[in-house]
Amino acid sequence: PTTNHKPLSVIFPSDIRSNLSDLETAEKYLVRYGYMPLAHGETTQVSLRRSLTMMQKKMGLKETGQLDAETLKTINSPRCGVPDVGK
Amino acid sequence: FQTFEGDLKWDHNDITYKILNYSPDIDPEVTDDAFARAFKVWSDVTPLTFTRIYDGEPDINILFGSDNHGDPYPFDGKDGLLAHAYPPGEGVQGDAHFDDDENWTLGTGVVVKTRFGNAEGALCHFPFVFEGQTYNSCTSAGRSDGHIWCSTTANFDEDKKYGFCPSELLYTYDGNGNGEPCVFPFIFDGESYSSCTKEGRSDGYRWCSTTASYDKDRKYGFCPNRDTSVTGGNAQGDPCVFPFTFLGKTYRQCTSDGRDDKKLWCATTSSYDQDRKWGFCPDQGYSLFLVAAHEFGHALGLEHSSVQDALMYPMYKYVKDFELHPDDISGIQYLYGAGTGPQPTPPKPSKKPVPATTPSTPSTTTTTSTTTASVDPAQDPCKVKVFDAIAEIQGVLHFFKDGVYWKLPAMGPPKTSIPISETWPALPSNIDTVFQDPQSKKIFFFSGRKFWQYTGNTVLGPRSLDKLGLDKDVDKILGAVTRNNGKVLLFNGERYWRLDVKSQTVDKGYPRNTDEDFAGVPSDSHDVFVYQGKYYFCQDFFFWRMTWRKQVEKVGYVKYDLVRCP
Secondary structure, three states: OOOOOOOOOOOOHHHHHHOOOHHHHHHHHHHHOOOOOOOOOOOHHHHHHHHHHHHHHHOOOOOOOOOOHHHHHHHOOOEEOOOOOOO | OEEOOOOOOOOOOEEEEEEOOOOOOOOHHHHHHHHHHHHHHHHOOOOOEEEEOOOOOOOEEEEEEOOOOOOOOOOOOOOOEEEEEOOOOOOOOOOEEEEOOOOEEOOOOOOOEOEOOOOOOOEOOOOEEEOOEEEOOOEOOOOOOOOOEEEOOOEHHHHOOEEEOOOOOOOOEOOOOOOOOOOOOEEEOOEEEOOOEOOOOOOOOOEEEOOOEHHHHOOEEEOOOOOOEOEOOOOOOOEOOOOEEEOOEEEOOOEOOOOOOOOOEEEOOOEHHHHOOEEEOOOOOEEHHHHHHHHHHHHHOEEOOOOOOOOOOOEOOOOOOOOOOHHHHHHHHHHHOOOOOOOOOOOOOOOOOOOOOOOOOOOOOOOOOOOOOOOOHHHOHHHOOOOOEEEEEOOEEEEEEOOEEEEOOOOOOOOOOEEHHHHOOOOOOOOOEEEEOOOOOOEEEEEOOEEEEEEOOEEEEEEEHHHHOOOOOOOOOOEEEEOOOOEEEEEEOOEEEEEEOOOOEEOOOOOEEHHHHOOOOOOOOOEEEEEOOEEEEEEOOEEEEEOOOOOEEEEEEHHHHHOOOO
16 A cells, blocks of 8 residues: 655665764774774774774875765775775 | 785695585576686686685685674675685685675676576577567566576577576575475475575575475475576565556566665565565676685785775776786785796797808708897897886986886887997996986986986086985985975885985985885885886886875886886
């Protein structure tokens, strides 16, 4: 049966796990691939900038230390699961 | 390139591998071939050999899995993380795992290998024409037994070449059913099933019984994906069902309606609104060959490279005609050495008369006159292994070696060498570095601890490196990177200095470490120069090309890519 109130956009079941903010996605990526230590605290922002810069350098991107469009695109691109930094 | 900490590598060259299971996306034969080709990428440039084994413990185990698949590093569903592998060693080390939530292809869309029919197992040709109608996927049209088929040429009506498409009615894979097709309905745990099911499993793979009762016979196999099978979503492996309804509207093909990311999806039952079963429609997919070649690089001891065109760069990129990048070759040969290479081609009979070893007896044989001039190896730039110096002067690349130099012509390799003494009489034969200051157009030559400055035909020098403010321990300058601001960077392996050309002194704060400021290039480069605005760092036969943003964009051969030797 159809509904009276049709939503403009449908969230499918498996999309829920990717319903993270860009920042959360980036942090997850940086941790997973070895650019950012697991521990969070007061230095998170500093650590994020440093980690982003490290990642940008390693991936051959412009080193801005910011979560810019190019960096976000790279983070969302398909890749190998082996960490880039560390064991 | 990078290797794992401690240069982890296999202690033997005869590597064994085992394929533990298959993906429902690709026919096992195509999978076997993709893995074999991926190993060949590495065996072609090393002494390594790869042998597939079926029993015993191999060096490299290969498996497909989804989410949690038996190691501490779960996969993440469709896209994102595609595969991972472990560096050489025992146990899980050396193994390669592929995320089966991906759509595995050869990179350009679903690969449908046919069976039976009259096309000898050829791949489906999409689109194809059958009875005047065009088909973009396998069809059961024209048949009453439910088997799906395709044409293996563009026009079935003309060529009559066909084969059957993968389906559970044709065959199963893995399991213990010897590849027999599913038997429907079948009984499992007292329940009757009339299609493949994921019941009883936690890994999401669809299976069926190959006899009428699994409970009785315990014979089973996994169901191959149909060419319209979905990936991701919540109905992985099930085929799209057309037409289906979504929000009351009928769809006869995949749609991106309801999604912001424009990905195409379909329902796997006739009503999404009722059953909520869906998945993504087959797309270009990821090349199993390319991803496997990358993962096997890890399994042999290579870490991720920063070179964007290298196979070992962490991001996936489809390339049609794959060739192993020099950076990858350098990496793997660093670990295992070079292979023996292709068999030599027998030389063609020379037109040049061969001098007699004993000139006393006059030859009665008539020889043709020589048309090919002999090439003195010392005068041929293509025979030079490592140049003394390379530099761009007046916009033209110059190669220096043992008292001569060559200028790179507009096309092809340099033909004629010129004695250095003819052009710059004050110089010695062995030059370490040359650069031309872009502003003053002055040319500087370095040899050992001395340097010369040419302005036209006027020469200054030799002068000592001391004059530039360089310490006594600097025995030579190995390279130079010029800039348009009157500064030039002088390299000596792991250290570099910034020279102010006008004052001819090095700036304060130097030397700095090359590897800290120029990541991704060899810190022991024996030639560094600028050509057409890009930085080149040479080591051995190779160069690393870097942009002004210090991004390594290419690793190539000096001989082939710069000197343009055939």
